[in-house]
Amino acid sequence: MSRRRVFGIGAAGVTAVGAGAIAARSLPQEPPVANAFSNSGPFPFYGEHQAGIVTPAQDRLHFVAFDVTTDKRAELADLLQEWTAAAARLTQGKEAGAFGAVxxxxxxxxxxxxxxxGLPASGLTLTIGFGASLFDERFGLAGKRPAALLDLPKFPGEQLIPEISGGDICVQACAHDPQVAVHAIRNLARIGFGRVSVRWSQLGFGRTSSTSRAQVTPRNLMGFKDGTDNMKLEDAALLRDQLWAAPQDGAAWMAGGSYLVTRKIRMTIETWDRTSLREQEDIFGRDKGEGAPVGKKNEFDPVDLAAMKPDAHVRLAHPSSNGGAHLLRRGYNYVDGSDGLGRLDAGLFFIAYQRDPREQFVPVQMSLARNDSLNEYIKHVSSGLFACPPGVRDAGDYWGRTLFA
Structure with a gap:
């Protein structure tokens, strides 16, 4: 699908679980075409911004966080160049190295x-980010740590597990085929052997956000349409203001990049499933079938926040309740087996991109953590914040070159 075709498509949205759910305007829209981006063709790898951010959200995810095990700056830079070359091949449906598997x-x-x-590209995108821990004394990068790459505050009620939080480097692989996404992460880990080790990883299915108006609004594991008012790739002015880092933000090497927050949010779905429909709808501030806001008939009708309960999720997460702060969300459902106590270990792997988490994610999540009635049914168990650099311009460029320049 050409870039012109992608930017010319029209209408949909997204709002819901965890820290987030936020976006531009709720305008009357024509119904989108289901599975508009279920094609198996490749997305461009080179460009001003990394793919996998405003790219129409694919159906599957494999997200990984690495710890860097070498302490040599040159080895880290070499690895990023090797990874970039492999990523350019993989995203186009090719094998990771010149000689391939056989x-x-x-x-x-x-x-x-x-x-x-034998598998096609399946819409694979690979997106890299750098954690705050990479900017220690090992590689001489401390002076380049952006102020926006802060240590997130402790939010009320969170129960974070350190072993599945943080990391020096993250890579987000999204595709329409889970085997393609896993294959990409596996080969990057193989290439990085001796220089990086996997800290944690997460598989996801059933995207819980739409990042283009051509996509229908998906549902989370609580059964609600998720993120009706998400930012979309068609919202060029809003993306420029709320998504992409700019030179004047204080870290020139991040210009054209974005800041990524991840949160693994476990749902107590067994308790939720025994909750009345009326209470479920009051908690979200939308009806469960159509996704219409309280007092309205259609999903994309304008939201009347005053008609919702004060602790309704949509009311607390809405930009007008947070100084105009928006997030671009592209999270995924997950089920990681059971917890050994007869309950599914399931929920939302929340992913959100923004220009500055200090002004966007942090105040929104703090409000939700303190007041959201949904907190009775969810628990934040992992967290990550990563600086995702600008895109790779051409074959002579590589992931993170602006950082090492």
Missing amino acids: GGAAEAAPDDTGEAL
Whole structure:
């Protein structure tokens, strides 16, 4: 699908669970076409911004956070160049290395692990980000840590697990085929052996956000349409103001990039499933079927916040309740088996991009953590904040080059 085609498509939205749900305007819109982006073709890898941010959200996710195990700056820079070359190939449906899974010498390990042989690109995008811990004394980068890459405050009620939080580097792989997404992360981990190690990773399915008006609004595991008012790739002025970092923000190397917040939000779905429909709808501030706001008939009717309960999720998360702050969300459902106590370990892997988390995610999540009636049914168990640099301009560029320049 061409860039012109992507930017010319028309109408949908998204609002809901966890820290977030936020966006521009609720305008009357024509119904979008279901699965408008279920094509298996490739998205461009090179560009001003990284793919996988405003790219129409794919159906599957494999997200990974790495710890850097080398203490040599040159080795880290070399790895980023190797990763970029592999990512450029993988996102176009090619194998990770020049000789692929079977084209090299039989006595040597293959250049690709091979489990995606015969599969198309499946809309794969790979997006990289750098955590605050990368900006310590190891690589001489302390002076380049952006002020916006802060240590997140402790929010009321969160129960974070350190082993599945943070990380030096993250990579987000999104695709329409889970095997393609897993294959990409597996090969980046293989290439990074001896220089990075996997800290934690998360699989996701069933996107819980739409990032284009051509996409229908999806549902989260609580059964509600999620993120009706999400920012969209068609909102150019809003994205410029709320999503993309600018040179005047204080970290020149981040210009054209964005800040990524991840939160693993476990849902106590067994308790939720025994809650009355009326209470469920009061908690969200929307009806469960159509997704219409309180007192309205259609999903995209203008929201009347005053008609909602004071602790309704939509009311607390809405931009007008947060000084105009918006987030671009592209989260995913997850089910990680059971907890050994007869309950599913399930919920939302929340992903949100923004220009400055100090002005966007932090105040929104603080309001939700203190007042949201949904908190009775959710628990934040992991957290991450990463600075995602601008896009790779051409084959001579690489992920993070502006940081190391």
